[in-house]
Amino acid sequence: MINKIKVKNAKIIKLQFFNDFPDGNLVIGEEKKSVPFAIKRFYFINNLFNKKAIRGLHAHKKLKQIILCVNGSFELHLDDGRTKQKIIMNDPYTGIYLGSKVWRVMKKFSSDCVILVVASDYYKESDYFRDYQKFLKSVNE
Ligand code: TYD
Numbered sequence: 641m642i643n644k645i646k647v648k649n650a651k652i653i654k655l656q657f658f659n660d661f662p663d664g665n666l667v668i669g670e671e672k673k674s675v676p677f678a679i680k681r682f683y684f685i686n687n688l689f690n691k692k693a694i695r696g697l698h699a700h701k702k703l704k705q706i707i708l709c710v711n712g713s714f715e716l717h718l719d720d721g722r723t724k725q726k727i728i729m730n731d732p733y734t735g736i737y738l739g740s741k742v743w744r745v746m747k748k749f750s751s752d753c754v755i756l757v758v759a760s761d762y763y764k765e766s767d768y769f770r771d772y773q774k775f776l777k778s779v780n781e
Pocket of ligand 1: 683685694695696697698762763
């Protein structure tokens with residue numbers, strides 16, 4: 641995993657968990673506590689069997705999210721327009737908060753990888769930067 645975030649508008653979120661060994665772990669996120677926004681949506685991504693899959697390739701204008709790797713591993717590449725950082729996501733108890741204008745690319749998924757995303761708003765295509773040059777221009781405005 642990681643212990644320091646270098647890119648802007650991103651931070652590490654540590655989730656509270658209970659070790660109920662041998663009966664599992666219980667992991668908790670709560671609005672305005674570990675999750676620094678009101679939650680309107682969650683989604684998860686599974687069936688990541690394609691070794692060449694690349695996801696993300698976008699930034700958001702306003703949306704706030706927490707990205708969690710609840711099983712397996714993947715690489716999360718972040719870019720705030722100036723600084724780039726690669727994070728190995730392999731710890732289900734540590735999420736990455738992403739605020740506005742952070743370009744993200746997700747790749748190198750293990751086949752058992754499951755990604756959970758918690759978001760501050762409903763899906764709106766108009767909130768996406770999908771063009772890297774337009775994203776850079778907006779960051780430098
Ligand atoms: P996208 O956010 O680009 O996925 P990722 O960043 O994981 O690669 O979304 C992929 C597609 O799914 C895109 O066509 C929009 C659609 N989508 C929804 O309809 N609702 C949602 O909540 C999300 C996240 C995506």
